[in-house]
Amino acid sequence: MHKSKPEQKEESCKKPTLAIWKFSSCDGCQLSLLDCEDELLMVADHIEFAYFPEATRRVLSPPYDISLVEGSITTPDDLERIKSIRADSNVLITIGACATAGGIQSLRNFANIEDYVGLVYAHPEYIQTLSTSSAIANHVTVDFELRGCPINKLQLLEVINAYLNNRLPNVSRDAVCVECKAAGNECVMVTKQLPCMGPVTQAGCSAICPSYGRACFGCYGPKENANTSSLAKELANKGCEDHQILRMFRSYNAASEPFFRESKQYEPPIEE
Numbered sequence: 331m332h333k334s335k336p337e338q339k340e341e342s343c344k345k346p347t348l349a350i351w352k353f354s355s356c357d358g359c360q361l362s363l364l365d366c367e368d369e370l371l372m373v374a375d376h377i378e379f380a381y382f383p384e385a386t387r388r389v390l391s392p393p394y395d396i397s398l399v400e401g402s403i404t405t406p407d408d409l410e411r412i413k414s415i416r417a418d419s420n421v422l423i424t425i426g427a428c429a430t431a432g433g434i435q436s437l438r439n440f441a442n443i444e445d446y447v448g449l450v451y452a453h454p455e456y457i458q459t460l461s462t463s464s465a466i467a468n469h470v471t472v473d474f475e476l477r478g479c480p481i482n483k484l485q486l487l488e489v490i491n492a493y494l495n496n497r498l499p500n501v502s503r504d505a506v507c508v509e510c511k512a513a514g515n516e517c518v519m520v521t522k523q524l525p526c527m528g529p530v531t532q533a534g535c536s537a538i539c540p541s542y543g544r545a546c547f548g549c550y551g552p553k554e555n556a557n558t559s560s561l562a563k564e565l566a567n568k569g570c571e572d573h574q575i576l577r578m579f580r581s582y583n584a585a586s587e588p589f590f591r592e593s594k595q596y597e598p599p600i601e602e
Contacts, residue, residue, distance in 0.1 A: 346395035346494060349381040351415055353401025353408050354435055354463060358480035359426035360384045360400055366483050373490060392418035396493055398486075402428040402435060402463045402585075409460070409469060416470040421493050424466045425486065427479040431551050432585030434479075436463040439585055464585060474499060479549040479582040482534050502533045505553045506546050509537035518545050525565050527578060530556035530588070551583035558592035572596040 350360060363370065364384060380390035397419035403409055416422055427433050438446065439462045447454040466472055476489055485501055492499040502508070506528035510517065518524040518540050527548035528540060534550045552558070558579070565575050579593035 345376065345378040347380040347390060347393075348377045348396050348398070348490070349390075349392075349394040349415075349419070350379075350384070350398045351381070351400065352383070353399065353412070353429070353466075354404040355401030355426065355428040355433060357384065357400070359429075359478070362425075362480045362483045363398075363486060366487060369483075369487055373487065376494060377490075394419045396421045396423065396490065399424050399429050399466055400426050402432045402465060403460065403469055404435065404463045405459050407458070412466060412470055421473045422466075422470065423474045423476060423489060423493070424472050425476045425478075425481050427477065427549065427551060427582040428463075429466045430475040430477055430586075431583040431589075432463045432465050434582055434584075436585035437580060438463055439590075440580070462585075476501070477532050477550040478534055482536075485534055503554045504533045505529055505556075506531045506533050506535065506537050506540070506550070509533045509535070510540050513537055513541055515540050518543065519564075519568075523568055525568065525570050525574065525578060527561070530558050530561050547581060548578070548589070549582050551586050552588040556588045558588050559595075562592055562595070573598070 350363070352360065361384070366373070378390065379386055379388065380394050397415055399412070399415065399422060403412060424430050428435070432439065443459060443461050447457050447459065451457055467475065474489060474493075476485060478485070488501060489499040507517075510528060513536070515537060519526045519528075522543070524545040526540070526545035528537070528546035530552055531546055531548045532550040532553040537546070539546050562575050565578070573596070576593050576596035579589040579596075583589050584593065
């Protein structure tokens with residue numbers, strides 16, 4: 331595949347540069363930026379896109395003022411590349427569940443990856459992969475983590491705006507339950523007895539699932555100081571079996587420390 335030759339940034343260019351990188355992921359969080367449409371045009375007036383394959387073939391040479399990183403680290407090449415990106419970036423922001431918590435692919439962390447490689451690929455000897463899928467922050471310093479699967483486009487614009495103006499992003503760290511109350515929703519755990527991850531999940535989605543009468547799936551990962559053990563006990567009291575509780579914590583953010591730790595409590599015993 332032809333790669334564009336990096337352009338040298340002109341000295342007269344005063345706009346800060348923004349680079350957007352992809353690792354193991356579905357591209358959904360990058361598409362969230364493209365979904366901004368009119369807002370993206372306003373952002374483009376204030377920044378220079380230095381690297382963004384989803385939108386342009388243009389490539390500017392580093393250093394970059396801000397780098398947005400989507401996706402998890404799953405291969406030796408990923409590991410070397412993220413270190414290079416970190417060295418070339420003044421600010422590095424991870425976006426989405428894959429980059430902040432290993433993503434759905436981190437379910438591999440609970441099994442022997444060699445077993446799967448042998449089943450999926452005809453020639454597993456050609457596959458180079460790490461034994462786990464891990465968050466970007468496990469390997470390099472990250473300046474800000476924006477949660478979601480996918481991320482909220484308005485939150486993304488807020489984070490970009492904040493760093494362009496040298497201030498902290500105004501992104502809620504409350505639970506989804508707070509958004510439910512603000513929307514006037516009835517609690518689905520109380521009225522429908524549904525097993526809901528809202529009490530331990532970070533806000534950001536505007537409680538979209540409970541607003542339609544469904545339980546929260548935990549797409550935005552654990553909130554700060556998430557009391558996962560208390561929620562797990564409540565789920566058990568409502569009739570959830572161990573395997574159901576385990577699956578609730580092992581989804582989009584399975585490798586996040588609070589969800590990983592809690593799910594281990596519900597693993598079936600190893601047979602002798």
